[in-house]
Amino acid sequence: MTQINVRVDGASYSDDVEPRTLLVHYLREQLGKVGTVVGCDTSNCGACTVHLDGESVKSCTVLAVQADGSEVTTIEGIAEGGELHPMQKAFHEKHGLQCGYCTPGMIMASIDLLKNNPDPSESEIREGIEGNLCRCTGYVNIVRAVQQAAGEMSSTAGAQA
């Protein structure tokens, strides 16, 4: 067992983990962060996407020990002060989800996409989230949601500037 110290969604945790433990299993099984889910075993579906020190990662492809000393943000930690993150709000308002299983990963990947490209075109959005699979929506409304969030986040950023 290896000891790790991680901050997850703003709280600090100190745990012993087997070195082979995947970050997603640590989040789900040891911390109870079950909002982040597992959808495949080949890093194709992206359902497990979280932010590791601000960067989007598939948490099934990261060992828990690699997160030692890091800051992890999950779908459960992006709403601030009782306010939904603009991406969460956009997925709701544009009907960017149906069963919702891919949604946590899709939202986390989309936030990261906008961090790197605040004003993406439709094709840039489609290519930017191609590492996240959705079986319900056909992606049209997910693209619309990311577009709405991009508009909202850039205007917010503009107002703050």
Add this chain to the structure above:
Amino acid sequence: MTLTDEPTTAEAPAKEVGNARLRKEDARLITGKTTWTDNMVLPGMLHMAFLRSPVAHATISHLDVSAAKDRPNVVAVFTGQDFKDEQGTIPCAWPVTPDMVNPGHPSIAVDTVNHVGEAVAIVVARTRTAAVDAVEAIDVDYENLPVVLDMEEAVKDGADLVHASTSSNTSYHFVFDAGEAGTGSDTEAAFRDAEVTVSRRFVQQRLIPAFMEPRSAVVGVQGDNFTLWSATQIPHILRVMGALTTGIPEHKLRVVAPDVGGGFGGKLQVCPEEILALLVARRLGKPVKWTETRSESLMTAHHGRDQIQYIDVAARKDGTVTGLRVRLLADMGAYLRLITPGVPALGAFMFPGIYKFPAYRFECDGVFTNKVPTDAYRGAGRPEATFAIERIMDELAVELDMDPMELRRKNWIGAEEFPFTTVAGLEYDSGDYEQATQAALELLGYDELRAEQKQRRESGDPVQLGIGISTFTEMCGLAPSRVLGSLSFGAGGWEQASIRMLPTGKVEVVTGSTPHGQGHETAWSQIVADELGVPFEDVEVLHGDTAISSRGLDTYGSRSLVVGGTAVVKAAEKVVAKARKIAAHLLEASEDDLEFSGGTFSVKGTPGAGLGIQEIALAIFAAHDYPEGIEPSIDAEAAFDPVNFSFPHGTHLCAMEVDTETGFVKIRKYASVDDIGTIVNPIIVEGQMHGGLAQGIAQALYEEAIYDADGNLTTGTFVDYLLPSAADLPTFHTGNTVHAATSNPLGAKGVGEAGCIASTPAVVNAALDAVRHLGVSDIRMPLTPERVWRAIHQGGDGGDRAAEGSNAYGGARTTESGIEEAAQ
């Protein structure tokens, strides 16, 4: 945190039905506050992991689990021998013919394995990792038997058998002959007298439903009571079938479907693993959990489609169709699961589509192979039928040198002809195919694209353009119970709802139709808000737990709104009727003098004085003052059994670019106009259309479950089984016409399957339209660049996805003497 800050407009519709309500369900789904089955943790819960067969057909010659039992944290290891006397057989609810052969389907193999992935042993351990680790310590040997994979070979005399207990690989031979049924004329005569006939062989490749949430089951034990949480579409059916299979009395078994992450028919099943979880929990008296990996899911959860279709159409030279003949080979896989044999039989009634065929004959052989069983996948039988008829209508148009839309128009049922009884005996209630078609043509920009196609063709552009048509209908709203009975289905098709009026005026709606992403909570709230005149926000919809919703038949076949929604309407009508008696009493008026509007009873002609139904709920809770002779409750429940199916229809158009040099195809534009009857929530409808289109297009372009010559699934991960990503799909242009269904008070027809059923032939027809002038008349699905290139440059239909001997094909094959390198 709430989602109440919804954008509202000053001109919000007075009615909730038709209102573009944002979904209630989203609040938990976008914040990670979900209740997936795999989230469930019970005190003392153990974990199950399976040893699965690596061979497609073999006897188990040696199986020693002792080393696994000695591994740390392993509590028990079981084999088929441990459960052979109590596991029964996975139920098949649809014996489509009286003499259908069902060899039985053990949940865990006892002596023989019949497909790769079949369960051979179960390790039960304190943790998931301990269970998986210990699987590696099981010692097992197999003695290989001949592997049966190809249906056309499997049905030949003297073919190797999947099941030694049967005399052939044919499970059943199902026939529907319109002449014999009295719904049409003699098909053989129609072909004998035909001026033109066209015959084709189409291949419906094997697909995998590939719901995003892997299957998962948790069993809790409370004395002799068991609770099964499962990622299932069908908690009610699972309860009945689980009880009958395991012998756990039905009243001692509760089934809960919490948040369920998609199904698409793939979770319409009584899974072997669900049964085994119950058996293990009962044996150990301990709670257990099993959650599959994705590769386990792709390999062992049921597949869909997989038919070879021989279809003949007879016509006159003017294009009038005179007869249709269909013969199917339908791959059952190794066993019959819940409705395995019924899927192609359900399609039997849809091959004539929207056309006025006077004669029709359908025959289907269900064939056993050493593959995982097939069963329901979005559309279940109807996509196959729609594909065949819409493809061959194009082939007939080519043969007659007619415009493919003109040929369709000449033969489809006119708007003035509804209700129309088809040659298959179905009564289509409403619709207007011309109207939907005109709208779709405009949405696509048909004339401009045809002009561009002409220009590209004349200039010899390496990238050719084609336009594909699919004018379709489907039978939905499954289903009238008596009709299901006549088809030998093992259950009815009714649905149940109840409405509980709480003292504070809030409303609980209990539905037997269990959602897994569709949005029932929102749509049902809209319906009840209208029926009872209560605020949308005051309605809570409960579902998916047999202890709460004791009666129901669950969600599949685009039935939820049509049947389940109608049950909600009927329950609400009963609530109003019961409340009316109390209102009359409290308002000191005659019931006949009361009118009910906007949630309030008032005396006709006496404006102002009134009593709200939510106030009545409190009054009857107190029950201090109510009429003699009635019960102190305005709660009600209702069951609704439809008298007919519903028949959504639509016109789908696909414009496709085909790069003749690379074989790469790209959808230029996709437009569809569907008539799904009354629309309760346009946002949900659009979402359902989008998702259905994505899956139907994916069948045409991307997805195929491939077995190698040894029966190994070579598409066993998402690396190999190509689920389309956002980058693989276009924006969809969708619209609706509305002709209310006459079979239910909502006027709804069902939307869940429409996009998936209609789109596949539109896409393939489009690709063929682009390259037909190059001599291509068919391309096998999915239209991979390799296949398209080969069809253009080498002729034929593009052949198998990859040539035998290539890496994609499997690379090497196992023989009796070991591994033989593939011939290069």
